Amino acid sequence: MKKFRGISLVAGVAALGLTLSGCAAPEELTPTETTEAAAEETTAPLITVAWNDIASDFNTSSAAGNNVSNSIPAYLSGSGFNYYDNSPALVKNTEFGTYELVSEDPMTVTYTINDAVVWSDGTPIDGADMLLSWAAMFGYGKDAEGNYLFQHAAPREDLASKLPTVDGKTLSFEYDIPYVDWELQFGIGVSAHGTVMMAYPEITDPAEAKAKLIEAIQGNDLEWLKAVADVWNTGYQHTDTPENPLVTLSSGPYMVEELVADQYITMVQNPLYTWGPKPKYERITIREIADSTAAIQAVENGEVQIASGQPTADVLALVQALTNASYETGDEAAYEHIDLTTNNGGPFDPASYGGDAEKARKVRQAFLLSIPREQILENLIKPLNANASLRNSILLIPGSPNYEAMVAESGVADYLGTDAENLEKAKALLAEAGVSGTIDVEFWYPEGNVRRGQQFELIAANAALAGFNLIDESEPDWMFTDPSVNPTNPHDAVIFAWAATSLAVTGNDQQYGTGKPSNFSGYSNAKVDALLEELNSTLDPARQFEIQLAVEQEMWKDAYSITIFQFPGLAWWETAVDGVSLNPLVPYYFWNFWDWTPTAG
Incomplete structure (x- = not known):
């Protein structure tokens, strides 16, 4: 049950169905x-x-x-x-x-x-x-x-x-x-x-x-x-x-032939498939390589023909040094963010303060302010993209028509100081809340993810200056997303990315609506629920933005979540393969697998 979550849950998973392995030969x-x-x-x-x-x-x-x-x-x-x-x-x-x-x-x-x-x-x-x-x-x-x-x-x-x-x-x-x-x-x-x-x-x-x-x-x-x-x-x-x-069972070009846990999945062409472009390869094997450096080495050695990974400056330099591969960079329609759990009896739950919702809100806001967003961007993202900037909207992608207006009016300005300024705000908020001493925060990130591990270290060091003690609860299987295992998120804070599968206007109610299946941290705001419900049937673009703005104003005020950066994308592939290109949406470089073509010779 390992998971890297996708955002537009209603849109991008329309075509599923897999097959072979154990099926008729x-x-x-x-x-x-x-x-x-x-x-x-x-x-x-x-x-x-x-x-x-x-x-x-x-x-x-x-x-x-x-x-x-x-x-x-x-x-x-x-x-x-x-x-x-x-x-x-x-x-x-x-x-x-x-x-x-x-x-x-x-x-x-x-x-x-x-x-x-x-x-x-x-x-x-x-x-x-x-x-x-x-x-x-x-x-x-x-x-x-x-x-x-x-x-x-x-x-x-x-x-x-x-x-x-x-x-x-x-x-x-x-x-x-x-x-x-x-x-x-x-x-x-x-x-x-x-x-x-x-x-x-x-x-x-x-x-x-x-x-x-x-x-x-x-x-x-x-x-x-x-x-x-x-x-x-x-x-x-x-x-x-x-x-x-x-x-x-498959409805598409390939069928599942073999799956080996934590190693690979091999897919073979579906002989009954006639209703679309035929791929150029009889089989595709997808190998699990979590470490980007290992994936680069695999391409260099000819063990893997195409790879992708969370880029760092070191990773990009290694890819650029490959003599047998091409590469492409670009922004993905995914963004890094941190959500705070509001219903697990932890430091961000009003129940921990005798039901004092305002006190819990101030503690949440203080923690979000203690996250060194500028340092994360400078250290981890700008070496890959010198023009990278912080993402300052929950609902809108940077560069979209209403993004600047959203940032100007949503209330995110409360978080747009320098890291040093925000740290002082965090200390002041904790003092206002009457919370003293060390506040333990059980923090989850996916174990083995290098960039997330680096972010955890930066956040832990800076948040400690405000009085927060981050407890590393990293694990690889994203268990907090499975309600059958964890009906309530056991972690106080989680860091992951929402990855867009479409350009849908709606769907955010599934992440932020009260009790919705992809709302993993117990967030609940009746105004947000009503606004997102209205958005579902609002055809006028001007009114759509009014609703989105009102939603963000509530969410920033609630101090539930904070955005950090838009994902940089990076894929590299052997020059023996043509037709590879990035897509900002899921499924990323797999989007045109039927165009992948072995080069002559």
Whole structure:
């Protein structure tokens, strides 16, 4: 369950589904003419690439599975109605299917999957698969305690409560409100028949499994659906090659062939895939190499053809010194930030001060002010990008149309002094709050992440001057993000990045809304909840910014979170490979894997 979280949880995980390993061998499938032709076009047997972590969950729509490391194999083995190029611009994938806004009042959309599109076991991808995605995505069904049956990363029961119409390979449904990001909201996830057949092994016919799922959802048979939801929630979690081939069914160019925990995942071309560009490599192996220096060495030695990592000045210098590789730098649509936990009985929880919310707020603000943002930027980021600046907005990307206005009016100005000035403010706030002595702060960062470790050291040293004692609670598995393990975040402060998967306007309610599944630190503000709900159906750009500004004014006042910097991106690859380019959005350099081409000779 290792995780590097992704931000636009409602948008970027539309195309999932993985396969092979333990599945019927490729030679047992009946090849079509297209499959045979595609095999002749394959120009290389294998490309090996590096990433800092390996997949551990094949359902990237689930709360536990929604992270970048899982989304990359899902992208390689999935298909969907659209994707982002590296402009970034939204590209419709009409070879997979089509979608249409058929009515604006009520807002009604229709999705149709093309006839040739099938799962890697030959089962048609159809309305049952879309209905399963709809049920999970839109919060269909709750248990006796009021919990969602399907533990989606961003369930949106507020958007589409009316049952869809299913007709073969077509699904139509209505939105309850005019929803701004409707084009990004919906997509295919894991297979319907595979999920049902894992829940009910006595069902062996995919058509029967699909029919029973449709009947259960349309008939509101929550008792029967409970087993299906349990599989959807946790049945796709595997750190080694799954024995059951249903776990890794593919809807895209590649299928899972082998997964070895903490080492690598190998994917092989799906012989039934005909509805999109064919990749130039028969197999892709993604090796887990967490250390960027080791990834550079692997490319230099020819063990890995493409790699990426969190860049430091030393890493960039080593990449530039490679004689057998090209590289590219650029900003990613991800930003570093620190969240403070407000409901775990720690130093930032009002309960620790007899319910005194204002006292807890001042302690939170003091801690955020003690974070040496300037020093972090100067020491760790500017050596990579001399023009880098602090990110001073929670919701808006630097350079976006309203960014400067947001910074001027949001209240972030309270945090924009020098590190030295902010440190004095922090001391004064603690004195105002009547808090003296050393304040222990249990601080989490992902173990093994060099840059985060460096940030921890800088923060610990500076915060100590204000009276905070940081306790290192680093661990590699991001357990605080899994509510089944930690219903309440045990750490007082966590540092990680929200990584954008789309250019959606909405979706922030899933991170900052009260009780939302990606709100890991107990933040709750009724005004913020109402504003973000309004944003979902606000089509006027001017009003959208007014809402976003009001949200940030509340959040900066609450002293819940602080932004630090926009992620610098860096990828390097052997000159023996052409077609590699960065994308600021997830899945980063994997976005056009079908263009990767071995160079002649």
